[in-house]
Amino acid sequence: KPMWGEWRVRVGNRAWVTESILEPSVDDTLSADVIPGDMDIQRMRQQGRVGIYISVIPERENLRKYDTAGNLCVRRVIGVVGIADPIEAESKSTVSALQRMGVDVWMCTGDDEVTALAVARAVGIDEANVCAGVKPEGKADLVTRLQKHERQGPGIRGRHGRRDKRTRNRHQRGRVAVVGDGINDAVALARADVGIAIGAGTEVAVEAADMVLVRSSLHDVVVALHLSRVVFQRIRMNFVWAMGYNMLALPFAAGVFYPWINWRLPPEFAGLMMAFSSVSVVTSSLLLRAYHRPKIQEDGRLETASWCGSFTSELQIKRQSRHGGKVYSGVELDDENHPGKVYEMSAFEIV
Structure with missing residues (x-):
């Protein structure tokens, strides 16, 4: 408790400053009769600003003044x-991209509710998915509740109002990834299934996380999820290919046709x-080296790259272009070496 002469000074959030109120005769709700311009403070919160309160209380009784009703006048x-x-400029597009990928986005913060809701509206997070005024251990408890899919209580139902289909049918636990950069996020990062720390965050958060974003860009969260899905899809494809190939090739190599055709x-x-x-599976895995990070549009759509160039997912681009007296129907590529070049193709599939 820092001292300034004969006065005790407190600087902090609303809840912590309230603890310095000793007399029950004084309004301990920090309303307009205690804080001048309380409406301005409310407007400040609605703008997404955090209020830092400064309180000064006399330590010695001879410095305290009371009115006729016995209330402290200081x-x-x-x-x-x-x-x-x-x-961050990429916050809204990151949230939109995650929601398009089927991720239920939550915001858990220690700020007050008004400030948290203002930020949530700015970045596109559902107000039902906002938990404000949460302490570090409360963030970890929220992770546990989401893992167990406990949907009771305010702010626990997801944006789409339904559980994951696999979890609903097979009673699997939820998978929770936490993105944080501060000391207060360390406990939640450690308890989550996947802890993602911002590279410019504190050392404690980096040590507690499973993944560290070196560039400190929120877009890398989407890239990490997209890359993990591409890798997992390739693993499943390799497994199916290896199983099918061995089931067909092993009997053939063992001479299953020998009794009939003597060969x-x-x-x-x-x-x-x-x-x-083995070579085919390894070659298929090595194709992941050709992975290109997707470009995230402002509306959250992913512009992914393929053998024919880059195109915007969920948006089929068709263009009729005249070049050399011929008409080509295809996709216009985002190619610096060949701007505006159109490749002839009949159809393409977005993965």
Whole structure:
């Protein structure tokens, strides 16, 4: 408790400053009769600013003044400083992209509810998915509740109002990823299934996380999720291919047709077929080296790259272009070397 002469000074949030009120005769709700301009403070919160309260209380009894009713006349709070944590430019597009990918986005913060809701509206998070005024252990408890899919209580139902289909049918626990950069996020990062720390965050958060975004860009959260899905899809494809190939090739290499046609596969060819199974899977996995990070549009759509160039997902681009007296119907590529070039193709599939 810092001292300023004969006065005790407190600087902090609303709840912490309220603890300095000792006399029950004084309004401890920090309303307009204790804080001048309380309506301005409310307007400041609605703008997404955090209020830092400054209270000054006399320590010695001879410095305290009371009115005829016995109430302390010395003003408890002498000022409120509004601090705004600027919203990153890519925050809204990141939230939109995650929602398009089927992710239920939540915001858990220690700020007051009015400020948290203002920020949530600015970035596109559902107000039902906002938990404000939460302490570090409360963030970890929220992660546990989401993992168990406890949908009771305010602010616990998801944006789409339904659970994941696999979780609903098979009673699986929810998968929760937490993105944070501060000391207060360390407990939640450690308890989450996937903890993602911002590279410019505190060392405690980086140590507690499973993944660290080196560039400190929120878009990398979407890229990490997109890359993980691409890798997992390739793993499943390799598994299906290897199982199908072995189920068909092994009987053939073992001579299943020998009783009928009196012919069997030479050993050298059987060895080649066995090696081809492993080589094909490894080659398929190496194709992931050609992965290109998607570009995230302002509305959250992902512009992914493929063999034919980059195109915007969920948006089929068709263009009729005349070049050399011929008409081509295809997709206009975002290519610096060939701007405006149109490749002829009949159809394409977005993965």
